[in-house]
Amino acid sequence: MAEKFGVYLEKAGITDRATILIDTEGIVRHASSVGPGGRRNIDELLALATEINTKHPAKSPPLPAARKALSKDAVLYVREGCRFCAAVLRAAENLHCTNIFKVRDVTQDEGARRDLDSLAGEGAKVPALVEGGKVTQESGEIIRYLAEMYART
Amino acid sequence: MITVGTEAPDFTLETHFGTKLRLGDYRGRHNVLLLFYPLDWTPT
Numbered sequence: 001m002a003e004k005f006g007v008y009l010e011k012a013g014i015t016d017r018a019t020i021l022i023d024t025e026g027i028v029r030h031a032s033s034v035g036p037g038g039r040r041n042i043d044e045l046l047a048l049a050t051e052i053n054t055k056h057p058a059k060s061p062p063l064p065a066a067r068k069a070l071s072k073d074a075v076l077y078v079r080e081g082c083r084f085c086a087a088v089l090r091a092a093e094n095l096h097c098t099n100i101f102k103v104r105d106v107t108q109d110e111g112a113r114r115d116l117d118s119l120a121g122e123g124a125k126v127p128a129l130v131e132g133g134k135v136t137q138e139s140g141e142i143i144r145y146l147a148e149m150y151a152r153t
Numbered sequence: 154m155i156t157v158g159t160e161a162p163d164f165t166l167e168t169h170f171g172t173k174l175r176l177g178d179y180r181g182r183h184n185v186l187l188l189f190y191p192l193d194w195t196p197t
């Protein structure tokens with residue numbers, strides 16, 4: 001597949017650090033590489049992607065149904081400044097399931113701290129996803145759980 | 154490197170979630186950002 005795009009580095013057996021932008025008609029609109037050890041210029045790429053999005057607006061059909069759904073009482077406990085919590089929230093955004101659960105911050109809401117402690121033990125770690133009485137901790141576990149239900153391609 | 158203005162070759166690859174992802178499925182629907190990320194040895 002990398003060969004088809006001309007970004008396979010045969011001698012090294014790896015791909016180049018390449019970026020390709022393809023529009024809704026399947027036409028390549030941008031192709032560049034910064035070399036395997038290089039750094040992409042994100043601002044520049046974002047500007048290009050924005051331009052393509054304007055010229056070729058996505059025609060998104062409604063999302064297919066989720067494979068399974070979180071129960072309506074699901075709560076994600078987070079803490080401000082916690083990057084693992086941020087990772088879960090970002091993943092949920094990508095999976096289009098942010099509106100499915102309630103978010104409570106244990107540092108800003110005493111009740112949230114109390115509730116989480118009573119469910120998952122004193123000083124329970126965040127992020128924690130609570131569904132019914134079931135507690136899922138560790139960002140990777142929570143993201144995997146959400147993806148199993150909400151990943152739609 | 155592929156030439157700008159040409160049609161992107163179709164491909165199907167396995168994703169992190171174990172599902173198949175086909176570039177062609179996005180045609181007529183979405184723009185696609187394709188990032189090649191060397192030495193991470195992960196699926197699509």
